[in-house]
Amino acid sequence: MPAIAGLSPEILSKYQPVIGLEVHVQLLTRTKAFCGCVNLYGGEPNTHTCPTCLGLPGALPVLNRQAVEFAVLASTALNCTVNENSVFARKNYFYPDSPKGYQISQFDKPIAENGWLDVSDGKGGLKRIGITRLHMEEDAGKSIHDGFADSATNTYIDLNRCGTPLVEIVSEPDIRSADEAFEYLTKLKEILLYTGVSDCNMEEGSLRCDANVSVMLKGAAEYGTKAEVKNVNSFRYIRDAINYEIERQIEVVESGANVKQESRLYNSGEGRTYSMRSKEEAHDYRYFPEPDLPHLVVDDAWKAEILKALPEMPEAKRARLVATYEISVQDAATLASSQTFANQFEEAAKAAKSPKRVANLILGELLGRLNAAGLELETSPVTLKGIVQAADLLEEGKLSSKQLKQLFDISFEKSEDFGVVYDREKPEQISDTGAIETMIDEVIAANPKQLEQYKGGKKTVSAFFVGQVMRLSKGQANPAMLNDLVVKKLDAA
Template sequence: MNFETVIGLEVHCELTTNTKMFSNAPVSFGKAPNTMINQVDMGMTGTMPVLNKAGVEYALRVCHALDMEIDELVCFDRKNYYYADLPKGFQITQDRRPIGRNGKIEINVDGKIEVIEIERLHMEEDTAKQLHFDDYSLLDYNRAGIPLIEIVTKPTIRSGKAAAAYLEKLRQIFLFTEVSDAKMEEGSMRCDVNISLRPYGSDKFGTRTEIKNLNSISNVQKAVEVEGKRQEKILLEGGSVIQNTMRYDEDKKETTIMRAKGDAVDYKYYPEPNILPIRLDPAWVKQIKNNLPEMPDKRVLRYTKELGISLVDANILVQTKQVSDFFEATIQYTKHAKFVCNWLLGEIQAYLNKENLVITETKITPEYLAKMVDFIQDATISNKQAKVVFEILMKEGKDPEIIIEEKKMKQISSPAELLVIINGVLDANEQSIEDYRNGKDRAVGFLVGQIMKASNGQANPGMTSKLLIEQLKERIS
């Protein structure tokens, strides 16, 4: 029997507001445990939550980017459960009326466009972070109360590849709407996977399991594939899949049971009594939509259609908004968009990877990158010389023109100037001319080296080779 995989994803995204969702404690990462908290975060008696307007705005940005229906009334509910990382004994969330419904994302899986339907987007507060040791656990409440949005898909994903493509596209949206840094390794973007199997042709869902605590997009894909095989084996052997919460063991490449899976009814939702419903101003909602930057898909289309950049390169350019914005700024100073793209994805990306930096942490500017590209294109400097200029540019942010002058790099591209140098070298190397006459091609390489030496490395290599061959042919004719 063949089975169809049915997948739904729940993605939590921490919002990079200045303060938490219901208190004025700062939002931070990497600070000393339990230093970024206040009485509201700790659920102390008599404290009252106050809704963070910026958190609502950030949620609306993502709603617009996902083409969602927006609820005009913001309502919150209490999700009741007792757990060590929940200081109040309940979580303020949205159950009955999420701020966004019925969105969609288009993804590309092996060249085929698929539409992933999104059921809802709701706002809530994050929980504390648990730190587990051999025989005890500690709690860091710095994370408690940080604004979250949770995005829940409909069960329309059918493969691990599609799940990964969806998450990558969603991550781009978080970055381009500037609501989060979306770093899965730091927990600011987290994904839970719901997966079940059913016979092909069946419209009835199988029993699902949930895989939690996945810390990378690649692990989501691997976990889906592994859990799918585990469920298939159970079903083919005549067994039944049990509704459990699973974890993915990256080392063993297998999923294991964490605990029995609860249902929503166990949480006993009811309206949050301390936050009254808030009606959104339609003009404010529209203003947020109008202020959104151009999204990745539209940029890719423009890069390929208007700038002649390949689809592969265009998709890499928009993986982060920082690189895409840098590209946008650079091409305002030069007409050589393709070459700017090549430098950004080649030498610059290699440098960033090596130094573990993002482009905004370097000294290079869009104007100076454009200037360097123009100098390469008009043969002021060679590609080899450009690499020297580039290193200084990244570390010091110095004007390429000044670097070229200081390093005496400016290429000699004037045929008249080059011919003077070439003929001087030929006059001093009669044996090399004779070698060339006798078919010894290495003579050309030797002569080019002598010309470069005589010009202090400033002779244009391409033009030098061309003129040298012409002069050699004249001398042996």
């Protein structure tokens, strides 16, 4: 983050940042929120539209049932209370990408309230971030500018996105640093992906975040004036934008001026925020109940039916993986980073003789190679079936770790599954005691000087004999058996 005025640590330490996040999430429904238009990213501009999402006279909205179900799933996953009765409202504002002149949203009676999400407190514990509300609304269209909005020569309007179903998730102002905000967003995205309600693709605008940032002197009774940083398109940039905004506001206060309540845009190329417009208050939107939609009623029976589709959440899945497969907390966190990944691991673990070996191979051998090759698990030359086969060969002592690494290298080099490479190369670990003892005897006989050193008390020389036998066996001797037998033979010599 570029420095603003080189604020000293002493000045920075006087202030407490206060951050609240508003996250807009597009729902992965088949059709739009209030009409039958396809809910699909892209397409020729202004082709996924109809009289309803364009707000033409006489066109009436009809609520998408699947959007409600997705909102209930997301609310429950975020520990919110789903209200039995909620009300849609008109949020009135005039902007080129909103052809109706208003947005159908929810105001004082949202579908869900009073949730929470835990983040690290930096001391080995957890800190709870409150979620004020989750409400349903529709998306606006998209303004496309030549250059930046304040200096564009032309602006084009694509209304394909109008009417796309959204949920807005509003946090309490409980976040106290950019790192906390980053972790909150990362966990929020993980949970939403698990529920399947959204693809959370920030590049396509499926997840967008506004950050409300203010600073206050530590110990002060009231929060400072907030500025809203809008529509930042990556979590890393959100963290950078918050850090910049914190320093900018501290500099303003230290200079004796007042922070303006306004909306600001973040320029990632310059690493700074710019004033966009004065920040509206709720009364500026002249909310009133949507006259063309009845109250939304989610009774206990419908809610119970919806929640049958709620999958196991990430935290619960991680805890179960640790308990069931005896893997570490860190390994479980990686394996449960996505629902698909966790399910594929469990499928492989159940098919293998040692689930722990499967986890070790995925984390220790497979992921590193995939990252280096720029591949995903779905495009890996080594399938999970190959992982199971490799784990079983290790467990049975038919392969050494060194041999397995070599076979994996060949698999990635030739884009062949592990089983194909193993059948062709046919490396076999020697685990026959008699065969290994014969090779040890041969090596001892050929190295009398080292034998005398061992007899003289230099026990570390045993490693020399192990290496020589391993060379003689072309790396195929069972390492565990070899170490034990070498010591026994040397002690008896």
